Amino acid sequence: MSVQRIRKVMTRANMSDYDAMRDSFDWSDAQALLDGLPDGHLNIAHEALDRHVAAGHGEQAALRWIDKSGNRTDYTYADLAQQANRFANVLHARGLQKGDTVYGLLGRVPELYIAALGTLKAGCVFCPLFSAFGPEPIQARMQIGEARALITTTRLYKRKVASIRDTVETLKDVFTIDGAAEGTTDLAPLMAAASDSFTTAQTLPEDPALLHFTSGTTGKPKGVVHVHQAVVAHDTTGRIALDLRAGDIYWCTADPGWVTGTSYGIIAPLTNRATMIVDEAEFDVTRWYDILSTEGVNVWYTAPTAIRMLMKAGADAIGVRSFPDLRFMASVGEPLNPEAVIWSNDTFGMPFHDNWWQTETGGIMIANYAAMDVKPGSMGKPLPGITAGIVEVSGNTVTELTAPMAMGELALRPGWPSMMRAYLHEEARYLKCFKDGWYLSGDLAMRDADGYYWFVGRADDLIKSAGHLIGPFEVESALMEHEAVAEVGVIGLPDETAGQIVKAYVALKPGYAPTDDLRLDLIGHARKRLGPAVAPKEIAFRQNLPKTRSGKIMRRLLKAREMGLPEGDISTLESDET
Ligand code: ATP
Numbered sequence: 001m002s003v004q005r006i007r008k009v010m011t012r013a014n015m016s017d018y019d020a021m022r023d024s025f026d027w028s029d030a031q032a033l034l035d036g037l038p039d040g041h042l043n044i045a046h047e048a049l050d051r052h053v054a055a056g057h058g059e060q061a062a063l064r065w066i067d068k069s070g071n072r073t074d075y076t077y078a079d080l081a082q083q084a085n086r087f088a089n090v091l092h093a094r095g096l097q098k099g100d101t102v103y104g105l106l107g108r109v110p111e112l113y114i115a116a117l118g119t120l121k122a123g124c125v126f127c128p129l130f131s132a133f134g135p136e137p138i139q140a141r142m143q144i145g146e147a148r149a150l151i152t153t154t155r156l157y158k159r160k161v162a163s164i165r166d167t168v169e170t171l172k173d174v175f176t177i178d179g180a181a182e183g184t185t186d187l188a189p190l191m192a193a194a195s196d197s198f199t200t201a202q203t204l205p206e207d208p209a210l211l212h213f214t215s216g217t218t219g220k221p222k223g224v225v226h227v228h229q230a231v232v233a234h235d236t237t238g239r240i241a242l243d244l245r246a247g248d249i250y251w252c253t254a255d256p257g258w259v260t261g262t263s264y265g266i267i268a269p270l271t272n273r274a275t276m277i278v279d280e281a282e283f284d285v286t287r288w289y290d291i292l293s294t295e296g297v298n299v300w301y302t303a304p305t306a307i308r309m310l311m312k313a314g315a316d317a318i319g320v321r322s323f324p325d326l327r328f329m330a331s332v333g334e335p336l337n338p339e340a341v342i343w344s345n346d347t348f349g350m351p352f353h354d355n356w357w358q359t360e361t362g363g364i365m366i367a368n369y370a371a372m373d374v375k376p377g378s379m380g381k382p383l384p385g386i387t388a389g390i391v392e393v394s395g396n397t398v399t400e401l402t403a404p405m406a407m408g409e410l411a412l413r414p415g416w417p418s419m420m421r422a423y424l425h426e427e428a429r430y431l432k433c434f435k436d437g438w439y440l441s442g443d444l445a446m447r448d449a450d451g452y453y454w455f456v457g458r459a460d461d462l463i464k465s466a467g468h469l470i471g472p473f474e475v476e477s478a479l480m481e482h483e484a485v486a487e488v489g490v491i492g493l494p495d496e497t498a499g500q501i502v503k504a505y506v507a508l509k510p511g512y513a514p515t516d517d518l519r520l521d522l523i524g525h526a527r528k529r530l531g532p533a534v535a536p537k538e539i540a541f542r543q544n545l546p547k548t549r550s551g552k553i554m555r556r557l558l559k560a561r562e563m564g565l566p567e568g569d570i571s572t573l574e575s576d577e578t
């Protein structure tokens, strides 16, 4: 366990004193920073767009789109509001009603953002899907969410939707943004004919707004419902966990197909009146460093997988670029190894700030804040307004473990604005998450004496070996310290004497060969760092580790493959093992 501390001397941060803010924080004060609509109504799109236009900021860039060839197009707040109005008018003209679900199957193109906001304005529910999904995952998600309309491209429609369309009985309208295919409606003429003004639907705070499917890291993805009230958490966390300020250039690299790309790739930046960078292209080291430097990104929110790929490319990849505008960098989605935090501090002069949350929590719950010291490897402290605990569950009783570094399930006191309101059609599973006054996250963690939280692993991933409880993250982080290691996934395999043994799958940095000597060296390094009981007994080299589309290592798949078990739901699998 790292005991290092990166001291922070912030001249100015939105939250300059964590403890003071925690003591005085009240969600109703946070809500009062938003406009709301008459008679207690609330609509995310109003807070994201119309509020700023009405306040005279219509000409500020809201979205800066960089297409695959590198061309930039700016959309102002007024542009986005007008386009969203047109889309809302189109939906109403086609008979969509409040609560109907609109699916987006698009790459990172402006139409996706317009559709999401227009859907919310219309009082409908938006469900974004990764454009790289195949027909089956699309079909399953549209059936579960009873898709009423879909917005996509003719190419994606023909390749992925046409063959399954008839099985989604609720699906009446398919809009295509690039002309029409057989069975779809060309959206452009409808948008052109529609009025660019629209009275935003008078939605209630508890009306459904977003449907997100979880990443599928542990099994079949769940359909998580969020309501308009969630915007209070998006706005607040954007301000105090990401330190977003009006006018900031902000880059969230997540695709809206994953909850981060919506909560923090659409809503939080807009409610905080930032200019969002949206890059159509996939990850590329040179391109990313170019965007960071030429666009003058102030706040950057990304994920450990991408950070590890940047580390793998080495400092040379940065070349002569500099990042004088960069002020805050954050990471989410997977544990961020201490090594990555230290690397970022050396490379950018500031650390990545890890934060923790889930599709179910709708927004950031635990974070490293701008004006707080960072302990590399820790997820930070609970958001003001959030009560977290480390708990032990026994039957229907949940007991809080208060001793420093006691390992238990990470739990939250329910009631924050962006808490999920349902797992769609899985009531029993939803209710199981709440017990004895706690929301149970399914993740294991520890809290140190200073109140910092440390991720151990998912409850399913915990390894029990010869009387030791071993979290995969601890072992992975130790191996990540080795100069040859680019990425690593650790699992427990059944063993007659030890119960389980620790096995690590390692992807190497360029220039390192997967030799027996290296294997021994890695085991030796891990033993020195962790002791022989915790260090891996076996190491296998891989070109790549299997990951979800949201970039998470699928340890359950490593295990299933190793043991010859069924692979289960792999609808979100992205890069496969080779
Ligand atoms: P599924 O629930 O379908 O198996 P998933 O849990 O990966 O998929 P998400 O909601 O996208 O779906 O991811 C949330 C999970 O990601 C968390 O429960 C946690 O396990 C992991 N996670 C997110 N942020 C962090 C972090 N900063 N450190 C460690 N783990 C994190």
Ligand code: MG
Binding pocket: 214, 218, 358
């Ligand atoms: Mg989960």
